[in-house]
Amino acid sequence: MVKAWCMDDSQEDQRLPHKRAGDSDVSLEQLKDIGVEYFNINPQNFEENETLKKIRKDRNYTYMDRIECSREKLPDYENKIKAFFEEHLHVDEEIRFILDGSGYFDVRGKQDEWIRIFLEAGDLIVLPAGIYHRFTLDEKNHIVAVRLFVGEPIWTPYNRPQEDRDVRKEYVAKYITAA
Numbered sequence: 001m002v003k004a005w006c007m008d009d010s011q012e013d014q015r016l017p018h019k020r021a022g023d024s025d026v027s028l029e030q031l032k033d034i035g036v037e038y039f040n041i042n043p044q045n046f047e048e049n050e051t052l053k054k055i056r057k058d059r060n061y062t063y064m065d066r067i068e069c070s071r072e073k074l075p076d077y078e079n080k081i082k083a084f085f086e087e088h089l090h091v092d093e094e095i096r097f098i099l100d101g102s103g104y105f106d107v108r109g110k111q112d113e114w115i116r117i118f119l120e121a122g123d124l125i126v127l128p129a130g131i132y133h134r135f136t137l138d139e140k141n142h143i144v145a146v147r148l149f150v151g152e153p154i155w156t157p158y159n160r161p162q163e164d165r166d167v168r169k170e171y172v173a174k175y176i177t178a179a
């Protein structure tokens with residue numbers, strides 16, 4: 001089960017859950033409607049996992065590496081953490097499979113509201129090209145993730161606003177303004 005919710009407006013520590021009061025849960029279906037896909041895969045011996053093999057084959061995710069985010073393990077930690085949390089988009093999908101630890105991916109919903117997605121070991125998320133998003137560690141300050149990509153990876157973030165960029169226009173047409 002994916003754990004996602006609408007965020008509150010508090011300016012408190014980004015690492016806190018920031019769950020909006022009341023019925024704030026966001027379903028898998030609602031995530032699909034903005035192009036976000038979610039899978040659950042056993043992280044143990046994941047390289048041999050048939051479901052992951054199929055996803056990689058079907059979607060041509062030829063590239064794979066591993067990133068560990070913690071003060072000790074991530075070079076240039078402070079700046080990276082800051083950059084991850086700047087609202088941005090990419091011209092390609094962002095695919096992350098969590099092996100250990102946890103964190104939050106925030107994505108913009110149909111009304112431009114922030115939706116927070118909690119990810120922990122076994123969660124695989126695909127953010128579509130052109131979606132505005134950001135990432136933060138949670139209070140445990142540790143995550144290990146596999147990064148997947150179609151071909152040679154380009155991680156370039158384009159910070160909002162990017163309304164004139166083709167990939168943004170295509171995203172908006174497909175998921176926001178489409179009936």
Ligand code: KMT
Pocket residue numbers: 067069084096103134135143145
């Ligand atoms: C990204 O691009 O935001 C990251 O790679 C964050 C760490 S992976 C969970």
Ligand code: NI
Pocket residue numbers: 088089090094133134157
């Ligand atoms: Ni990103």
